[in-house]
Structures are given as structure tokens and as C-alpha cells.
Amino acid sequence: MTSVNQEYNEQTTDTRIEWLRTEVLANYTAYLLITPAIVFLLSVVAYPILETFRLSLYQSPTNSPVETFVGLDHYVAIFQSDIFYQLLWQTGRWVVASVTLKTVLGLLIAVHLNQQIAGRKFFRTAFLIPWGIPYAISAVVFRWIQHPQYGYLNAILLETGLISSPIGILGNTSTAWFGAVLADVWIGTPFMAIIFLAGLQSIPDDLYEAAAIDGAEWWHQFRYITVPQLKSVILIATLLSTIWTFVSFDVIWTMTRGGPMNSSATLVIWIYRVAFDQGSLGEAAAFSVIGFAFLLVFAILYLRLYTRGGESL
Amino acid sequence: MTMAGHDRTGLRKVRIYGVLLALLGIMMFPFYTMVASTFKPEQEIFSTPATLVPDEFTAEAYLTVWTQTDVLLWVGNSFLISISTVVLTLLLAIPAAYSCARNEFVGKRTFLLSVLVVQMFAPVVLIVGLFDVMVSLRLYNTYLAVIIPAAAFTLPFNIWMLYGYFKTIPLELEESARIGGASQFQILWKIILPLAKPALVASITYTFLYAWNRLLFVLTFLTDDAKFNIPRGVFSMVGALQADWRMMLTVSVIGIVPILILFAFLEEYIVAGMTSGAVKE
Numbered sequence: 001m002t003s004v005n006q007e008y009n010e011q012t013t014d015t016r017i018e019w020l021r022t023e024v025l026a027n028y029t030a031y032l033l034i035t036p037a038i039v040f041l042l043s044v045v046a047y048p049i050l051e052t053f054r055l056s057l058y059q060s061p062t063n064s065p066v067e068t069f070v071g072l073d074h075y076v077a078i079f080q081s082d083i084f085y086q087l088l089w090q091t092g093r094w095v096v097a098s099v100t101l102k103t104v105l106g107l108l109i110a111v112h113l114n115q116q117i118a119g120r121k122f123f124r125t126a127f128l129i130p131w132g133i134p135y136a137i138s139a140v141v142f143r144w145i146q147h148p149q150y151g152y153l154n155a156i157l158l159e160t161g162l163i164s165s166p167i168g169i170l171g172n173t174s175t176a177w178f179g180a181v182l183a184d185v186w187i188g189t190p191f192m193a194i195i196f197l198a199g200l201q202s203i204p205d206d207l208y209e210a211a212a213i214d215g216a217e218w219w220h221q222f223r224y225i226t227v228p229q230l231k232s233v234i235l236i237a238t239l240l241s242t243i244w245t246f247v248s249f250d251v252i253w254t255m256t257r258g259g260p261m262n263s264s265a266t267l268v269i270w271i272y273r274v275a276f277d278q279g280s281l282g283e284a285a286a287f288s289v290i291g292f293a294f295l296l297v298f299a300i301l302y303l304r305l306y307t308r309g310g311e312s313l
Numbered sequence: 314m315t316m317a318g319h320d321r322t323g324l325r326k327v328r329i330y331g332v333l334l335a336l337l338g339i340m341m342f343p344f345y346t347m348v349a350s351t352f353k354p355e356q357e358i359f360s361t362p363a364t365l366v367p368d369e370f371t372a373e374a375y376l377t378v379w380t381q382t383d384v385l386l387w388v389g390n391s392f393l394i395s396i397s398t399v400v401l402t403l404l405l406a407i408p409a410a411y412s413c414a415r416n417e418f419v420g421k422r423t424f425l426l427s428v429l430v431v432q433m434f435a436p437v438v439l440i441v442g443l444f445d446v447m448v449s450l451r452l453y454n455t456y457l458a459v460i461i462p463a464a465a466f467t468l469p470f471n472i473w474m475l476y477g478y479f480k481t482i483p484l485e486l487e488e489s490a491r492i493g494g495a496s497q498f499q500i501l502w503k504i505i506l507p508l509a510k511p512a513l514v515a516s517i518t519y520t521f522l523y524a525w526n527r528l529l530f531v532l533t534f535l536t537d538d539a540k541f542n543i544p545r546g547v548f549s550m551v552g553a554l555q556a557d558w559r560m561m562l563t564v565s566v567i568g569i570v571p572i573l574i575l576f577a578f579l580e581e582y583i584v585a586g587m588t589s590g591a592v593k594e
């Protein structure tokens with residue numbers, strides 16, 4: 001800004017007017033170029049957000065245009081219901097289990113990929129593939145693997161003698177959620193691995209060389225060099241993964257639709273269920289607003305991490 | 314590493330390959346089960362316990378889905394939806410990213426940060442509001458109802474990635490063109506975009522994959538099964554009381570072939586895009 005002002009003061013009146021004109025014109029183009037994106041995001045993201053807030057105050061059947069104002073009734077009903085607290089617990093369990101496994105496995109893969117080995121490009125591509133497959137397809141494949149009669153998981157467990165009769169993970173209220181976690185971990189680990197690998201590659205080699213000369217074992221190198229150096233990457237990646245896992249829809253919906261008996265439902269699964277199975281847009285909107293509140297907390301954390309250190313954009 | 318003797322280096326290599334191959338085996342196993350099952354004859358797929366290697370190979374399932382399902386139509390729709398989403402996203406992202414990379418203006422920081430926040434607002438939480446909008450705009454059950462939200466949710470990533478890349482292109486290249494009388498649009502089209510090819514490829518791949526893979530929008534906004542994409546097609550086969558696993562898995566295999574081809578050719582760009590979009594170094 002200061003350099004712009006200096007430039008401005010150094011000029012004579014005539015050129016100053018001319019300069020102002022071009023400056024305005026230049027900025028005019030700048031604004032013109034971002035306008036389509038702004039208009040688009042306002043109408044496809046901002047407006048539906050407002051619409052969700054408005055709808056949450058109405059009784060609004062999905063299949064009819066009738067709307068009745070009910071104020072905060074939906075919220076009161078939600079906070080007084082047992083299902084809400086059950087959903088919170090199930091969502092928390094789903095996010096913590098899935099993100100922890102993805103982080104640990106991703107780190108394990110990244111550390112081993114970050115070595116001087118032949119075929120690194122092959123391994124990198126191969127590990128990435130599950131992330132690129134449609135979630136619904138991965139979910140179908142995991143349903144197949146976990147099929148109580150014909151599934152490979154049961155075949156392996158039976159062959160190795162770990163179980164004596166077939167088990168149905170997805171059909172059981174206490175295990176169905178974990179069956180979905182397995183699929184989600186399979187899908188989400190590649191992203192973690194690639195992000196961690198990028199982070200690992202930015203750690204200077206001489207740190208490791210010095211440690212090796214001092215006789216540090218790989219575990220000590222991992223603990224005292226890798227983890228501290230990778231801290232901010234791990235933080236950002238787990239936060240992003242937390243957000244994505246929190247809102248993950250396709251996997252659970254394809255595998256269990258939240259069942260059996262709502263045991264694998266999360267908050268977002270419930271939003272969908274209420275809106276399109278039970279046909280109550282207003283109540284689903286109120287659940288969505290509660291979802292927003294959680295996302296807002298994550299978003300603030302993410303922004304603070306992202307813009308930390310006062311770095312200019 | 315330098316101090317380690319030959320034996321220890323050798324052992325280390327064995328350990329690294331051992332771990333990588335074991336993990337790769339686990340990661341590849343679901344693919345294997347999927348593909349292996351599609352080549353089994355109908356009665357073998359329903360045997361207990363499952364056979365790891367088909368006793369008898371047959372491509373019969375592929376013939377059956379070819380003639381009895383809309384798999385070709387679904388693949389076509391997936392392409393239509395994905396390509397349209399890519400075009401729409403780039404049309405919006407390129408000018409915005411370029412503008413931010415090249416100009417200082419009031420509100421730029423706010424714009425870029427708001428865009429980042431949009432990335433946090435997941436589609437599912439917005440689905441109720443979006444549904445209302447699509448119905449009132451009479452877009453329900455049209456391709457646009459799927460393309461528009463997909464573009465909105467890939468736009469943030471694209472703006473940030475292209476913005477980062479455009480900033481690295483030297484300003485001098487544009488200035489000589491500007492002296493030659495080229496407009497900002499001409500400069501963008503003739504100088505910047507050709508130079509930004511790696512970033513554009515990453516953008517296109519990311520957006521294409523996003524649109525190809527998503528079930529939610531198609532599930533919610535399209536009712537007409539002639540408009541389904543691949544994930545929705547596969548999902549529609551799950552719905553039946555007695556799922557036809559063999560057909561479902563076969564359609565799944567067909568649906569991921571384009572993605573495997575994409576990965577084989579564009580792995581580097583995908584990785585570059587994934588890492589630069591989410592994590593700053």
C-alpha cells in the first residue's frame with residue numbers, strides 16, 4: 001500500500017489523473033474476474049445455508065410445498081430426544097476410530113515410502129488408488145468381503161481357525177459401525193500417506209545423518225526427528241481428515257444406511273434419513289444447523305493453523 | 314545410514330520391502346476379491362467358505378451386465394457429469410485465481426479465506442437447503458442439479474491451487490505482452506494458461522475424480538435411472554432385497570477402469586494437487 005501511495009505522490013496532476021484512471025480500471029478488471037466465482041458460491045453455498053437456517057424454524061414436509069412456522073420447536077425436540085445423544089456418541093466413535101487408524105497407517109506407509117528403494121513410483125501409485133475409487137463402490141466391495149456366508153473375511157478367519165462359525169459384522173448392532181470404519185480407513189489412508197510423504201521429504205537429510213553418526217536407532221530418529229518435524233503437517237492432515245470423516249456419507253449409507261437399528265448412524269446419516277426417508281425437511285434442517293456448529297469449530301481451527309505466523313496471502 | 318554396514322543395510326531393505334509389500338497386499342486385497350468374484354461362475358460365487366482363486370474362470374458376468382443393465386449408459390453419464398463439472402469449475406476458478414495472483418485489491422484476503430471456509434461446509438450438511446433450491450429453480454432431476462453443487466464444492470480447491478501456481482509465473486513474461494498491447498484476457502489465455510499446464514492438469518484430475526465418485530448429489534437430485542452415474546448405478550443394485558452380488562461387482566469393476574487409466578497416466582499431477590491444495594509447507 002505504501003509503495004502505491006508513494007507512486008501516487010510522485011506524479012504530476014495530469015499524469016496523476018491518468019494514473020488513477022488506469023488504477024481504477026486495473027482493479028475493475030480484478031473485481032470483474034472474481035465476480036463469477038463470488039456470485040456462484042453465494043448462490044450455491046451461502047444461500048442454501050441461509051435457507052437451511054430458515055427451514056429449521058418450519059414444519060416442512062419434503063414432498064409438499066406447505067410450510068408451517070414452528071419456531072425453535074425442532075431444536076427443543078432434538079435436545080430432549082435420546083437419539084440425539086446416541087448420534088453424538090456414535091459420530092464421535094466413528095470419527096475417532098477412523099481418523100486414528102488412518103493417521104497411524106498413513107504414517108507407517110509414508111515413513112517406509114520415504115526410503116531409497118526401487119519402485120517408489122509404483123508403490124506411490126498403488127497406495128493411492130483406493131482414494132480414487134468411488135466411495136459407494138468401495139463400500140459395496142467391503143460389504144462383499146464382510147458377507148456372513150460368502151465373504152472372504154469369514155473364509156480367511158475360518159481357514160485360520162480364528163473363528164469356528166461365520167460372523168456377520170454388518171448385521172450386528174455392536175459391530176456394524178466398525179465394519180464401516182474398515183472401509184473408510186481403506187479409502188482415507190492413501191491421502192494421509194501422500195500428505196505425510198510430502199512432509200517427510202521436506203525434512204533435511206542432515207538431521208538424520210547427524211543422528212545416525214550419534215548412533216541413534218530408527219525408533220529414536222522417528223521419535224525425536226520425524227514426529228517433531230512433521231508436527232504441523234500431522235495436525236493439518238488429521239484436522240482435515242476429522243472434518244471429512246465427520247461428514248462422510250457415501251460409505252455408511254451404502255454399507256448399512258445407519259443400521260441395524262440406527263447403530264451405525266452418524267449425525268449426517270441422520271440428517272439424510274430425516275429429510276428423505278421420514279420426509280421432514282424442517283427437522284432435518286435443524287439437525288443440519290447443529291452440524292454447522294461442529295463444522296464451524298473445525299473451520300476456525302483450520303483457518304488458524306493455515307494462516308498461523310501472520311503470513312500474508 | 315552412512316555408518317551402517319552392508320549387512321545392516323541389507324536387513325533394513327528387507328524390513329522396508331517387507332512392510333511395504335504387506336501393507337500393499339492388504340490395500341490390494343479388496344480389489345482382488347472384487348475382480349476374482351466377477352470371473353467366477355454363478356454358483357461358485359455363493360459357496361461357503363469363499364474360494365480365494367476361482368475354480369473355474371468365466372467372463373460370463375461381463376456379457377450379462379452388458380446386455381441386462383444400463384452400465385454403458387451410467388458410464389456415459391459419469392463422463393458427461395464429470396466433464397461438465399470440470400468445465401464449469403475451471404471457467405469460474407481460472408479468472409478468480411488469476412485475479413488474486415496478479416492484483417492487490419481491497420477484499421482479496423477476505424475472498425480467499427471465505428473460499429477456504431466453503432471447503433469446510435460439507436455437501437451433506439447443506440443437502441436440505443440445496444434440495445429446496447433445486448426444487449424451486451426447477452433443476453430437480455436434471456443433470457445441472459448434480460453438476461452445479463459438484464462445481465461449487467470443488468471450486469475452493471481449484472481457486473487455491475491455481476492461485477498458488479499463477480503466483481510462481483514471472484511477471485516479466487506478461488509485461489512484454491502488455492507493452493505489445495495485449496489485454497489481460499489475452500495474456501491469461503495465451504501466456505499464463507499454457508505455462509500453468511501442470512496445475513491445470515492437477516485441477517482437472519481432482520475435479521473429474523470428485524464428480525465421478527460422488528453418490529450424494531445423484532442420489533438426492535436425480536430420480537430418473539437413465540440419468541444415473543456409476544456410483545448411483547451400483548447403489549441401485551444394492552437396493553434390491555436379494556442383491557445380485559456378481560452383477561454388482563462386475564459393474565463396479567467396469568466403473569473403476571477409467572479411474573485406473575487416469576491414475577496410471579497422471580499419478581504425479583494427482584499427488585502434486587493433493588499436497589498443494591491441503592497442506593502448505
